[in-house]
Amino acid sequence: MPEHMTAASGDEFDQMARDAVYRAMFTRRDVRSHFLPTGLDDAVLARLLLAAHHAPSVGFMQPWNFIVIRDAARRADVRDLFLAAREQELPEIEVERQALYRKLKLEGICESALNICITCDRERSKNSPLGRWHNPEMDLYSTVCAVQNFWLAARAEGVGVGWVSIIEPQALKSLLSIPEHVTPIAYLCVGRVSEFASKPDLETHGWGRRLPLPDLIMSETFCGQGETPLKSAVAHLNTVAAAQANPADQCVAPAVPQREPPKEASALSFNSRNFDDASASRASQAGSGTWPAMVLK
């Protein structure tokens, strides 16, 4: 790597680059609809897979494999597994929500350009389990990180991804000839889409709402009080966003006085001068900075 690419001497992300990373996260969706009947170029898919392959993995074991499923008949079989699983899951849902559950579209197995099953080979580094002796599930978690890399890269490429979890795993293993020591982690529907929804479908349909992030932050121990400046900083991000958005989208009560966003701020920019001013105190920083409404939906 060239010397100038170290963090200390120029490998920083500028504001536009940081914004792009956050935008991929905030506009990523679990896509079940809006798949286009177009295919997906191998060149694009190759980049998504390379992104997945650069996920962290415990002991650098890289336990993942990627099964690409294009065949229509096989995908119809997978869809049948989903339909059966949905009927089995239905009685477990609260009675008053079962009608809504039935209405929700929860997969795009046959409509998407292709499907990908990302698996975890649990024996790939069995003789040298660095970092897995006390936490043997770390290889599964590593594979999930690969899924998330794939998903975010897809968002940046304009490719929709939906994770189908309503499926009986042993039936899926049988259908895809996955051996016993390999665990399917994610069955993904992947393809070009006409749009990305502005909010998660489950939020749009009233299944759930985004929890207030300050409530999820704890200090030193579980349920430990404290971290007030941090919680204020978090609340402020949402406050500024909510003031710019539809008030109905607001899920955190304003905890910090709102300030006018700077005129020169881009549509996707933090006010980095306020946020990153090293001379400001933690508490005063917590009350400054902007975040656009768009990215928080």
Added chain:
Amino acid sequence: MPEHMTAASGDEFDQMARDAVYRAMFTRRDVRSHFLPTGLDDAVLARLLLAAHHAPSVGFMQPWNFIVIRDAARRADVRDLFLAAREQELPEIEVERQALYRKLKLEGICESALNICITCDRERSKNSPLGRWHNPEMDLYSTVCAVQNFWLAARAEGVGVGWVSIIEPQALKSLLSIPEHVTPIAYLCVGRVSEFASKPDLETHGWGRRLPLPDLIMSETFCGQGETPLKSAVAHLNTVAAAQANPADQCVAPAVPQREPPKEASALSFNSRNFDDASASRASQAGSGTWPAMVLK
């Protein structure tokens, strides 16, 4: 969301934005060294947590909590747990690699600005387990997605993150007063760093090497042959990178004739004209396009 932000009409990432997302993934590191003695602004940490909070979650359950640990004495206790766990794990490592294992630096618990334990509350949506009846581990996986969002956002902010998995989970739960129904997913060391290493530490020290991605791609079923154009496209990404990098970094044999990168390509750009030309065939696309050496290290 403004109408112009739909995928169909302008919500695309331009090449610079896509490059930024990939750069975060390819230059992210599991950081154990190079932590600076400076603190971490709450405003920055708030953004990282908001990124984590926008991870996908099954049934939109958002099962995560974030315990921020700053106290030096508590962190020393966690470090003692790590040291004990490392001694317990050592005998499980292949004998010929135990000396190397001992030499590796595997955590930065006390040197980093702060620690964060990201947990999964397994009862948060127990009455309405959409998407978890057949795969009850989906809430754990959702939390891992939050960890990866945090990690990538941190990279974009110039903040190093290291995941400590060599730790006895029940001892950690006890130390942090985590209740029985909550699972600690990731214990993270977080802070400003002087540099991000150009390669994973475990690769630098000869513990492992990056596997050739084409070998990890399967077609239709596990170990299914096929997907030759896709594998060629993947190999070509590495081939072009390797040709620009130190040959010692090459891990995939050239499978596609190398082409000269276009003169106008940025240091972090794909040649999107070659990669995305819809008129080109899948096979010919597989052999075109560039990716810089830097991002593949």
